[in-house]
Amino acid sequence: MKRxxxxxxxxxxxxxxxxxxxxxxDKSIEFKNxxxxxEIPNIFSKKILVMIFKKNSTRTRVSFETAMSKLGGHAIxxxxxxxxxxxxxxxxxxxxxxxxxxxxxxxRTNSHEEIKELAKSSSVxxxxxxxxxxxxxxxxxxxxxxxxxxxKDLSKLTIAWVxxxxxxxxxxxxxxxxxxFKLKISTPHGYEPDEYTLDKFGKNVEMCELPGSAVxxxxxxxxxxxxxxxxxxxxxxxxxxxxxxxVNMNLMSKAKNDSIFLHCLxxxxxxxxxxxxxxxxxxxxxxxxxxxxxxSMALINFLLTxx
Ligand code: CP
Ligand code: NVA
Numbered sequence: 001m002k003r004x005x006x007x008x009x010x011x012x013x014x015x016x017x018x019x020x021x022x023x024x025x026d027k028s029i030e031f032k033n034x035x036x037x038x039e040i041p042n043i044f045s046k047k048i049l050v051m052i053f054k055k056n057s058t059r060t061r062v063s064f065e066t067a068m069s070k071l072g073g074h075a076i077x078x079x080x081x082x083x084x085x086x087x088x089x090x091x092x093x094x095x096x097x098x099x100x101x102x103x104x105x106x107x108r109t110n111s112h113e114e115i116k117e118l119a120k121s122s123s124v125x126x127x128x129x130x131x132x133x134x135x136x137x138x139x140x141x142x143x144x145x146x147x148x149x150x151x152k153d154l155s156k157l158t159i160a161w162v163x164x165x166x167x168x169x170x171x172x173x174x175x176x177x178x179x180x181f182k183l184k185i186s187t188p189h190g191y192e193p194d195e196y197t198l199d200k201f202g203k204n205v206e207m208c209e210l211p212g213s214a215v216x217x218x219x220x221x222x223x224x225x226x227x228x229x230x231x232x233x234x235x236x237x238x239x240x241x242x243x244x245x246x247v248n249m250n251l252m253s254k255a256k257n258d259s260i261f262l263h264c265l266x267x268x269x270x271x272x273x274x275x276x277x278x279x280x281x282x283x284x285x286x287x288x289x290x291x292x293x294x295x296s297m298a299l300i301n302f303l304l305t306x307x
Contacts, residue, residue, distance in 0.1 A: 031298060112131045160214040186209070
């Protein structure tokens, strides 16, 4: 084993504290400025990140792979159908083997339990690259984007979440506690966020019956797909249930004039967002997506250097 078993992991946002979250945002901005000057330092030469993807990805895979390369290291991509997990090898056995070879392990999977199991048996830090309950990596980029535009004191802000109470929504709840912003959530009945997360971390959350009440006077409006990966069989039913939860210009007009719109992407135009939202003056989604690269760098830096 290369490391003693006292690693920091990134299973969800609650693995970091408020100061560490703010430090990661600062570091992301620092990496972004350095990249603009082509001056990213080679600080992680010979470091290896193994990424196991049991679900599709564009941004998460490319941002972490690019981040490792730019920092001087290397990333190895494993799809579940190309590795032995798909043939019944235990997560814990996989963790023991991979952590003997790699310095970081990321996993995107349907089960948060698998992320926890991986972490339990790994001697190197684990990164949750998205699971059924959380998408903490995305929140690092979202909070960086909001901080860049609205300033670093997020506690002055009201953020509105409209749509499914899914993995992104749960991560927003965690972020609202850590960074102390007000989070107004509107979901259809039966699609509320995770109950435990809401109970334990929802002190700044207000649940709103109607999307209009959530968005009212908000600084930031955000949403996500109505059907997450793995729930495709519910797609048609969800389209009917979520119909009134589309973010469109009419809904955006209830938010502050200078409100910004975020979406983790991929988006489905005509479903959770109207066709014109992504390219409207409110939208910061391309900046948000590009920031995935810098927040991935900052997270790698945090996990490889923290005590
Ligand atoms: N937002 C996000 O995680 O995108 P990918 O699914 O493309 O990685
Ligand atoms: N909630 C979405 C996020 C995709 C990045 C999903 O889990 O599919």
